[in-house]
Amino acid sequence: MNSKPTNISNSSFPASGKQEYTITVYSEDQIGILNRISIIFSRRKINIQTLNTSPSEVPGIHRFNIVIDETEEVIKKLVRQIEKQVDVLKAYYNTNDEIIWQEMALYKVPTDIIAEKAKVERLLHQFGARVVAIRKDYTVFETTGHREETDRLISALEPYGLIEFVRSARVAIIKESEGFHFKVKEFEKQQPGEEVIENEYLDKQEEVFTM
Numbered sequence: 001m002n003s004k005p006t007n008i009s010n011s012s013f014p015a016s017g018k019q020e021y022t023i024t025v026y027s028e029d030q031i032g033i034l035n036r037i038s039i040i041f042s043r044r045k046i047n048i049q050t051l052n053t054s055p056s057e058v059p060g061i062h063r064f065n066i067v068i069d070e071t072e073e074v075i076k077k078l079v080r081q082i083e084k085q086v087d088v089l090k091a092y093y094n095t096n097d098e099i100i101w102q103e104m105a106l107y108k109v110p111t112d113i114i115a116e117k118a119k120v121e122r123l124l125h126q127f128g129a130r131v132v133a134i135r136k137d138y139t140v141f142e143t144t145g146h147r148e149e150t151d152r153l154i155s156a157l158e159p160y161g162l163i164e165f166v167r168s169a170r171v172a173i174i175k176e177s178e179g180f181h182f183k184v185k186e187f188e189k190q191q192p193g194e195e196v197i198e199n200e201y202l203d204k205q206e207e208v209f210t211m
Contacts, residue, residue: 019066019069022066022099022101024093025090025091026059027088029055038051041096044074046120048068050168051064052170065171086172092174094172099174102146103169104168105144107162107163108140111139114139128143135181136170147167
């Protein structure tokens with residue numbers, strides 16, 4: 001596959017120094033693609049903070065959200081390497097200011113403490129937590145938010161016997177974008193009656209994928 005130009009946001013990035021980036025990858029749903037993308041990071045000894053994969057708005061296309069802490073120079077090289085993968089259609093990178101993102105967290109706490117301590121109940125209400133399971137020995141609550149928000153609730157619950165905690169990977173949507181689906185649909189209008197396959201619309205990279 002020919003290499004494709006990397007999408008670069010209009011926002012300014014620091015010339016040097018690491019910061020948190022979210023890489024968004026659209027790919028065909030093929031066996032082994034996740035492993036091949038992960039190898040790109042492991043070969044460069046880059047730690048992935050979180051990785052989420054799910055179906056996208058385009059049937060048959062999957063979307064990856066990968067969070068890492070790196071310099072923009074390194075991010076550009078990573079995205080170029082990811083886009084060279086045969087099954088990858090497009091990859092973007094963004095700072096936290098350029099995306100809308102959330103993480104989900106589950107908290108397991110003793111049921112008897114929740115029943116007895118009105119302060120804990122008010123605390124959970126304050127953080128917008130909701131009950132997802134109640135048992136005699138424990139209750140599980142769920143919240144969504146940014147990392148700092150879920151971390152604050154961990155600290156608040158620890159004195160009351162927090163039994164277990166787990167947090168999901170990040171899910172993110174790019175703010176300044178009409179969406180990958182829109183780009184594909186626009187290309188289909190220009191090519192009526194033709195089946196849209198990878199090699200055909202990748203040849204139109206400047207027209208289809210530039211956001």
